Amino acid sequence: MPAESPARAAREAFANWVEEHPGGRLFGQVLVRREGAGYSIRHVDDRERTGLKVYEDPRSAREIARLTADGQHRPLKSSPNLWRGWEIRVVDRAALAVAMNYLYPAGIVHWYLLREGSLPVTHFRENAARQSGIYERVRDLSDAAVRDAVRACCADEVCLKRVMWDVDRDVPLGVERGSGEIPCPEPCSLFVSFARRVRLFEREERYADEAGLTPSEREDLAALVEAAASGEIRFAREAEFEKPVNERRMRYRRLTLVPKLLRSG
């Protein structure tokens, strides 16, 4: 008899896990509940809300996952920026898996493999060694910068996955990994892009001025003052790390620039 495929086994295990808990299960940013003979999926903050827009096709999850509430593209499906006001009602386990895979691609298979103790993990250095072109230099990132990049890019405030990889096979990550149900088995492309920006920041240290500030740190401070003075601070898009007022870039500055400013005071 052929072995059961991981996707099918994951689908069954996930549905069983949901059914074990009458109040539903939190997975990423959605609440999944048994509802009659089928399942209901909604934004967790809509737990008690009525009058939601109901979708009965599991593929509607693709549209729901595509944009934020203010119409911006969501490059990272595990970001906690799903819009609210919808409910997906599906009739069976297969449809539940389809909807979940649009909301969190590969999420339930990774969740299942982790529970089974067979999730393959690729550490940062292994991933970096495979990069080419403009991303090749991420392999030069220091261990400390990898850790700061994870704090800035992967924490629960900005990504609901739990980091399973380390800096390298024998170099532990040593930072908060997140608390969600969905494991992250390998640095994603958004992280690699952010790591590239952090590498540029590291290289700039040689051009620091007498106050110890690098050109991009000065640029970020100026942009923040300008934005605050205009009374409207608008974040750049999620993956626009080249722009000063990007959330992850600001989170990185909090780790590296703020201590510098406080020291020089």
Ligand code: SF4
């Ligand atoms: S690498 Fe970080 S940002 Fe990317 S999916 Fe994993 S935890 Fe989230």
